[in-house]
Amino acid sequence: MTPAAAAVDLLSGRERLDVIHREIRRRICTLEYAPGEALKETALAEEFGVSRTPMRQVLQRLEFESLVESRRGVGTLVTRVEFDALREVYELRMKLAEMIGELSPRAPTAEDIAAMEVLEARCRALRDTQDSREFAALNLDFHECLMTLVGSAPLRETLSRQFHRTARIWLSWDEALDWAEEIDRFEREIGELLVALRVSDMRSVGYAHRNHISMSLLRIRRHVERSRTGEG
């Protein structure tokens, strides 16, 4: 029995499928599965200790989320992230982030703040290691932590969906990034959020996150333009 199968075989029904879904999504968002790579239902089913039928449910859910695309006779291909689509997603995410403090905002608890402080510490520890896998994991965990602060369920779902759709873009430029600067930026964002959280100012949380997305898009645009110039 594979480790993955051992981890999920004691769960039952819907929970098991949720765990498998999260795990495969994690692999896609951390580039363990590269864009364009063909996943195979049979291999995944065997790894997780289930038959093809529930594994296909998971993959279809990922297809609705635009993370994979099933093609008959070929495989289930991990999607690529095109810049135009990414720009539209980021522009939407910016607007959605503004709403965090406006739509049914939830007052942050001491636990929320503590969880965010743990992330801040992990980010600080990351400075020297340049571990891109841990960076990816931190990014996903940060998002999840932020989502717990969103009071409006439909807003939370929408934010989460759009986030995962493009989360892997950073890792694909591994060497091209100024690592220290990226860590600095990330740590600064978490710091800003913590300041706002400690005074229960969810509007500031939303706007700070919005600004982070905005600046990310600017950097992506610069990076893409530089690449195109280099190619032409």
Add this chain to the structure above:
Amino acid sequence: MTPAAAAVDLLSGRERLDVIHREIRRRICTLEYAPGEALKETALAEEFGVSRTPMRQVLQRLEFESLVESRRGVGTLVTRVEFDALREVYELRMKLAEMIGELSPRAPTAEDIAAMEVLEARCRALRDTQDSREFAALNLDFHECLMTLVGSAPLRETLSRQFHRTARIWLSWDEALDWAEEIDRFEREIGELLVALRVSDMRSVGYAHRNHISMSLLRIRRHVERSRTGEG
């Protein structure tokens, strides 16, 4: 062979499933399937001339869209629309509507305007009939027409998803509504959109739609409060 099966059996693969999905979604949004009603995979599969496997795909997609909920040993239940959830959805839709003219707006063509004029005519014709089925169909068609004007794909998907989630709320108050007033309001909204479309002012389109959603939420709130008062 049932009529539904005859209509879809010449399509193949993904298209066939899309057609079935749209049809069942339509039935839910027009209250042909009442909230709480248990749909049966076997019966639906037989009606559409497919086996349970693809029909389950469709139902799972509807479950992701929060329109049904599968429960083992019971059936696939059409969800109910609670007011708190509805309020959150409407508040999000209001914000999303504002973005129609801001995120990648698309210039309306003569065809777009013509299509909207057809809807206006249908709305006018509806005034005397009080045909709630046609009202529901018109509402869905209007939404679809509006969505063709949205340039940003992620925004369009999100708007559509949130719309369908609550679209059936109107029909459940069939007798309680002032029919003539509802038709008037609807016709006025289409009229406002047409004015904006004719001058290619997509911002006005978005804001007009936002206002329509806002006033709808107000009326829903009034209706709910009146019902609760009446009950208590």
Add this chain to the structure above:
DNA sequence: GTTGCGCCAGATGTGTACAACTGACCCCGA
């Protein structure tokens, strides 16, 4: 050497039998 055709391993899509579970009905006893 190049091109084109055909075969085929292997992938996803579909149908079906069986397992697991739920809710209601019925019957029996107090």
Add this chain to the structure above:
DNA sequence: TCGGGGTCAGTTGTACACATCTGGCGCAAC
């Protein structure tokens, strides 16, 4: 009459066999 427990018809969840299709490889003709 009412309460409780067992039985069972009917439903969704799972596994698997088969149908259908794709892309690549190899061979033959030119």
